[in-house]
Structure formats: C-alpha cells, structure tokens
Amino acid sequence: MNAPNQSGWKPAMIASKDGMHNGPATTTGNRALMLEEPLLFEIGRADVTGVDLPAVDAAGPTRLAGLTRPEPIGLVGLTEPETVRHYTRLSRQNYGIDLGFFPLGSCTMKHNPRLNEKVARLPGFADVHPLAPQSTVQGALEVISQLGEWLCRLTGMPAVAMSPKAGAHGELCGILAIRAAHEARGDAREVVLVPESAHGTNPATAAFANYRVEDIPATPEGRVDVAALKARLGPDVAAVMITNPNTCGLFEKDFREIADAVHAAGGYVYCDGANFNAIVGKVRPGDLGVDAMHINLHKTFSTPHGGGGPGSGPVVLSEALAPFAPLPFVRKQADGTFYLVEEEHREERGPSFGRMTAFHGQMGMFTRALTYMLSHGADGLKQVAEDAVLNANYILRSMEDILHAPFAASGPCMHEALFGDKDFTGGLSTLDVAKGLIDEGYHPMTVYFPLVVHGAMLVEPTETESKAAIDQFITAFRAVVERALAGDEALKQAPYYAPRRRLDETAAARKPRLAFEG
Amino acid sequence: MTRYFTDEHEWIDVEDGIATVGITEYAQGQLGDIVFVELPETGALIEQGKDAAVVESVKAASDVYAPITGEITEVNPALEDDPALVNSAPEDDGWFFKMTIADEGELDGLMDEDGYQAFIEAL
C-alpha cells in the first residue's frame, strides 16, 4: 500500500475529524492561502479602468444617428493589478488537471501539453482574420487540411467535416448528414434508435433533427442488446446512435454485426466518438462500419477544457454521407494551393446540407490538436490508448473487491471503469463518496452517469497519470469507499476542506439569481 | 367527492363534473425538493396518458400525464411562486390543474385509495 502522503504527516496527527479547523477564527474569513474574494461588482467602480485610452472628446464626430447611450451601462472596472489579483484569487478556488488527478469519466481529462498553447498563440495563427483573402491564409487552410488528413487516417474514414464547434455540434452534423442522405433519395424515415446508456446529447440531437427517439435496451453485461436492436430495425429507422467504447466502459464487440444489420435495413450508423481515447491509433472505426462519428478534440487530442469549453467536434463521414457534409470545406488544387468551398461554388458544394457556423470551425483548437498528433505520432497515439486502458483496468481490479463493479465480469474495461453504490449503508450515496474524495484532494469521478447503473461512478484515469499517482488515488478512493460501506455519518457533510461546503442547489433553482443586483 | 389514483402517481378528485389533479405524497417523496412546476395552458385539450405538466427537482424533470381526457379549466397559480407546496401539501394545496371529464368511463380504469396503497407497497 502506498503511503498516503510523503511529507511525514500521519492520520493520527489530526485529533478530530474537524481538527484542522480548530484554530482561532480569523477576522477576514480567510485561512492563510485560502482567500475569500468579493464579486467584481462589489469592488469595481464605473470610473476606474485598467487600460490607457484617449479621453472621450465630447465634441468629436458622431455618425451614430442620434442612437447614443447616455444612461449608465452598469459596468465596473479595475486597474490591472486589481484585475490580476481578482482573477488569481478566483482561480485558486478551482480544481484543474494541472493541480491533480481528475478522473472524470467520459470527459478524458488528460494533461494539456504547453507546446500546444504556444503554437496556437503564434501570430500567424492567432492574428488571422477568417475572411482574409485566401492567398494570404494558405498556412491556416493547410492546418485544417492536415488535421483532417490525420483524422481520416486515424479513423479509417474517407471524409471529415471540420466546422462543428463541439461534440454535440458534431453529433448534429452527423445526424443532419444522415437526414439529408435519406431525403436525397426520397426516403422519409422517422426513428433514431439510441441505447439507454447514451450521453444525453444523443437523444437531444436526434430530437432536434425531428426524429423520434426510441431506446434500445442493454444486456446484463452492459452492452447493446443486439437481438432487440435487430428486431426493431425496419424501413422507418433512419439511424442508430451508438457510443463505442460505450458509456459502461466496454467495447461493443458486436458493433460490426450491428452496423451490417443497420445497413441492410437501409439505415446509417452514427458512432458517438466521445470515448475515442480508448482506441485511438489502435482500432479504426471505419473498419467497424461507421457512417459518421464526431471526435472531441478537447478529449482525445488534449485541447484544454477551459472550465467548459471551447470544444471542437470534427465529424468523420463515410462515402455515403460525405457529399452532404456542411460548408465550408477546404480543397487542395493541383498547384498545391488550398481554397474554401463555400455557398457560391454551386458545382463543388454538391448536395451539402449547408452551413453550421459563421466561419470555418475552431482554428485555435485545430492548431493545438495537430501539434498534439505530430508530437505523439502513430506509435505514440497507440501507446496513449494502451496506457489509458491499462490504467482503467488497474483501477477496476484494484477496487472491485470492495466496490460494486456491475460489469467487472464482462471482461476488461476500456479507458474507464464503472462502479455502483449498491453496498453503501447508512443512507450514504455516490454523491457522498464524491464529496469525500474532494476532501482527499481529488476531483471526483463522473457520478450518476450512465443512468443504467444505480449510483454510477465512472472513473477515467487517462494515460497521463503515473502509476504512483494512480496508486495514491486508489488508496484514497478505497478509504472513502470503506467509510461509505461502514455508513460513516460524517461523510454526509463532506466536503469539509473545500473553498465551499455543499451548496444549496434547491434554493438556487427555486428563486434563480442569475445576475448581480445592485 | 371521490378520489382516484393512477399508476403514474397522480390523484384525481371529481366534483361537479370537474377533476382536480395533482401528484401523490409518495411521488413527491421520490422526486425530492421540487423547484418548478410547468403547468398546461387553460383551455388546452389533453388526452388521457399524454403529457400535461412537468415537475422539476434540481436534477430531474418528470412528466405528469393527464389521468383522463378533458379540457384544462384552471391551473394552480400558487405553484408559480411556491413550488415547494408540492412537497409540503401534495394532495391538497399543491394541486396542479383542474379539467373537464370527457369520458366518465375512463375513471373506471383508475385505482381507489386502497388500491393505490397496495400498488405502491408492491413497488
């Protein structure tokens, strides 16, 4: 067993559970490095600014047609030192991958290499306008083209649409291409089949495209029920959306058989690529019969999550769906130059279903993802998948003796291990374990997803953790789980040591306060 | 006045040809703290078994189905300001809506108090 801490500290050093807090109260409410920070609107002032600009010349020219804004806008400013301090203090109330292990299942919180950040900030990428004459942005178009090339080869697919802005936008792209393909041949299909364990975006996307969503059940071993799916196929089924590896952390081993059956029934196969990190460089979805799959560049290809985006969701497409891909797209001419195919290219755009976003996609993410791919290469990416899967299986097998692992008998997991709260006592739940892990210095795993497992805990370590870091996490995770199994009441109040105790989400939702008033 | 129950955990009081509908004590206990109730529009015609309202807790939104076919005649205005009424008085002040009864026969398929108690005990 790993030492819980190498500093010389031992658990016995705390006299009581709340022992660390038994010092005297402070006047400020701060506790040394744990600093409270007021709201911007409580410290900023309307007449303060942190930038140097010429004073407003009241007698200056105006061509505003009298539409001036004399009333106060209600904004406040801070000088630069105050601004830097405000946001630095806020940042310290956040958990990030840079700070520690972040095993958030289905989200692939891997290290974000800093070379990627440096490259994205090169003026030749960062300071380029999307509508600049194309002769002046050949390098930018080449980045899109090269990244597309990598994505096609890594997935074994013939085409890719680069413009979707995030995973859910990519899903929409794939489903719209499927709808357009059916419509192009006058085939009015109405139903999209989605497994119960799917990400919520899958049914939301299908419903948006005016499809009726029907659930497909799962087998007891955590995979799609192939017999039930086949029985449901027919002339009204437009597509099946399957996540592979699935959200139970398992590879859908009958995927090829499913795809063949869907194709035979005239439908298309959408694969949710959120979990591509488990198989990148190791398995090509094109070899499994996929027609469309989005790739979250912010997961598998390490572009930073940024506290909730921006993401990027290119979609690889089969030959059948490629003609319907959205505008614009990059083409290469015989002379080696690149250009964008847009609305005006009536011949080349073919039956494209149209435009999904104002410009060409998430360029700032493309440069980062391409940098990441070049760094790893085909061999490194294969190692990424292998290490990610190895780490997850190691956690699965290190926990299954004390924590309910509903699919542990189904064989190896892929890049994430799924557990349930079945054996907790004393009214303790998955939420309590998550909050207990916060006190131990970890970001919790994904909780209550997928819905098919009661009190689900989905642990995704990724490949960028060392064995020592994983061992230490296992030590902490086991300790918290033991408390939940024993019905330790104190766990219900966790976290004790985070910047905030549990927050009242009911009050927040009943009387929403969504902006500062005053 | 007669009170009926559905297997979707709604209760229905029938008085003078008008049905008052809400969710049961058991249902509110399962849902946890209610934060919002989305009610149908007055005048809407709703078929038995179709979505009539949505009841939301922090982490879940549940559909409430029309227990019978009819026209919505009134919705509970108190729920807009105080959705917690559904927790504190689900089978009383926390009622959802009133509706006409298009087909008295539909009531025959519903449970009475004892039947519903037996139903939830079996869950």
Place this chain on the structure above:
Amino acid sequence: MRIPAKAGASGWLALYLNEVPAFAGTRNGNLKMRYLPLTDTDRTAMLAKIGAASVDDLFVDVPAVARLDGPISDLPMHASEMAVERHMQKLAAKNMVAGEVPFFLGAGAYRHHVPASVDAIIQRGEFLTAYTPYQPEIAQGTLQMLFEFQTQVARLYGCVVANASMYDGSTACWEAVAMATRVTRRSRAVLSGALHPHYAGVVRTMAKFTGDTIADALPAIQPEPDLEGLIARIDDDTACVVVQYPDILGRISDLAPVAEAAHARGALLVVVNTEPVALGACKSPGEMGADIVVGEGQSLGVGLQFGGPYLGLFAVRDPKHVRQMPGRLCGETQDAEGKRGFVLTLSTREQHIRREKATSNICTNSGLCALAFSVHMTLLGEAGLRQLAAENHRLACLAADRLARVPGVRVLNSAFFNEFTLILEGKPAREIVRDLADRSVLGGVSLGRLYGGIAALEHALLVAVTETTTEEDIERLACELEEAIK
C-alpha cells in the same frame, strides 16, 4: 437498401490520401513519449495485478477484423517538441498576420487590442485545465467568473439575464430563433436582409431540419436599412424578427419601431450584435425593446484566430423567458455554512437531464473565451469601454471621410459605428481586395466574398476600423485603393 453516393461527388473525398502530411517524425528507437508517465516496469506490474498477459489482452473485445497489428502505417511516428514547433511555425509563416499590415477586415470578426494580462490570466492552469463546474465546491472560481460574466453581458445588452455563453454568434442566433418558436409556439422567422449572410445561412440550415419557415432577403444597398419593408413582412404566424445591429453593412438605426410592430403581432424581436464594442457608444438593443439579444463576443479578449473559437452571447429582457433559454446558467446560492456560493442552475432545461425534450442539444459552451471576455471587460470598465468605443468611432469617421475622397469611391452609410460600406466604381470589390492584398494591405471584406455571385452586391466593400488602426494605415489604404481602382 443502402445506395452509396457517387465517389468523388464531394471535395471531401479528395481529401483522403492527398499525401502523407509533410512532416517526418522520428521513426526509429524505443518509444519514450514525453507525455506518457508509465514505464515498462509499471506496465508489467499493472498487468500482473489485472491478471492479463499483455496489453493486447485488454482489447480482446475488439473483433479481429478491426484489430491493427501495429501503429497505423500511413502516419508519421512521434517527434520531439522542437521538431513539432518548427513544423507548425512554418505553417504559421505562410499566413499574412493582421497586425503586420494595414488591416480593415470586419464582417463579424474584429481586431482589437487585447491587454497582456488577459492571456496571462486565461493561461492559469486552474482556469485552463478545469472542466465544466459540475462539482461546485471546487469550481467556485469558474462559477463566480461566469456569474460576473452573465451580469456584464446582460448589462451591455440592456437585458436582465444572460447565459454562460454559446459556441459563437451564428449558433447563438439560431438558438434565439429556436427559443422564439418555443415561446410563441409559432414556426416562422423573419430575417432582416442586413443580417450577416453566414448567420442567416446557419438559421436556414437548421430550419430545414426542424421544419421552421425562414423568410429572408438580400441586403438593399442603400444608406439606411429598410425597416419598413422588414415590418411589412411580419405576420400573425411570425415567431420572431431577427435584426442585426449594427447591421452587415455597418448601418445603425432605431429598432424601437420594429419591436413595436413585432409585439403588436405577438412576435419577439431578436437583435443580433457582432461588435460588442459598439454598445459602449450606441443605445442597447434591450433599451429599444428587443426580447432576445444575441451576438458574437470575440471582439473583447478573444482575438481573430481565423474564425474560432469565438464566444456566443445570449440574453433575454424578460425574466419570464429564462426557462426557455438554451445553454448553461450560473446562479447564486449559499453553502451549508451560509457562505455565498455559485452553482449551475435550472439544468433541467438541458440535454443531460431532459434528453430528447431539452431546450438545446448543446453541452459545452465557450468557457475560456467567456473568461477572456470578462477579464477584458473588467480591465475596461464602463469608463474604458466608452473611451474604446469613442476611439473606434473617431477613427472610423476619419477613415470614411478620407476614403470618400478617393476617386471612384463613395461611402454608402448615413450612420455607422466602426464599420461602413464603400461603393467602388469599375472593378468588383472582390478583385480590389485581392489586388490590395498583393500590395500587403488587408483592405476590407467584399460583399462578393460574403454573397458570391450576386451582381447587385459586387461593388460593395465593408471596411472596419478599430483602435488598432493608425492614421498612417488609413492613408495607406486610401493611396493603394486609388491605385487599385484605376
């Protein structure tokens, strides 16, 4: 029956197997990747714990047909940081950098000076490498920032509630139309002809699939927008009217009459803004009666980045519409000890709970761009934003006056903020723009580029001027334009 499309029907098919990407990785040697901490000793020990003989045993569920023997053969192998950086620098060097030439492009993306501290703050790992704040106790930094951001956006737009951001202005525009159809239970949207054509394009694409009707038009090349014509297109089935302000030609006009006309028919007014700096000088959409205000926030903090990632802004004027809003919302609450704290709230609108009944399928927003916007806005404050807007307008007036003196050039707008339309005699504006680029001047965006193939628009050139434009830049554009137009 599956009918494959004709191969090569799309440009995409040509993309595959273009060439091996022009990059040689290090093909030889043992793999010791700088981003992968496990050693072979670790791997052996872990496999033993798992009870697997080799890593391949962990992939037994992959059908044989899809199992690869080794690394994908038509891609290069791993490479050093230095080699990768060199490769990417070469690609970057092929682009003309906006900051190195006289630069006048706008049309939905504007070049502003971003204070150095903005980038320093967004590169803090606690912001950069955090996830969506699902565990609020350890995400108060992101959450408080979002609460402040929502307040800034709502006030800038003259609204009461803004969300925690969307992908970009164009997708926010579609989400506004979709929201208006939910609120009004109608399915027809009337788009102003002077709405950014790419925004209109996104709305048309989406509506094709949802079954909504979109009434759109081309911009009328005249000094002022045709609001009367727009009002005439509103009918009793109209869910919303969508107007851009300032519009695609840079024009500004009072939208209160449009709001009145829309409301009289039971429709909502959606106002789209692509230049938030304008609202430091111009009346806000909320003040003119807009119900939903959406826009692009890229001008503040985010930078040009060849079109993305950008920042969609979304706000409503009436609190009763909040539950129909798309996207994440951050709200104030208290923790168990009574301290103020923030959480994501009203999440039952969202896909992870409502699944097929969600208000939108979006999951990610544009968190880090929202932070950049908020930091930049904090540095500006009310006083700084007003000064910035005034400086943009002053330089734009200067540029319009100077360019109007170029023979064969006329300024179309009677009013504008920092972008206006020139009408050029003779050659199409698109050719002039290319000619100017050859002279190392990025002179504007031609309507020909935005609306390819429409003859009535091809002599119009959009010119944007910001605080980054110098008087020398303006003089240089005037001189080169005079040459190019001959």
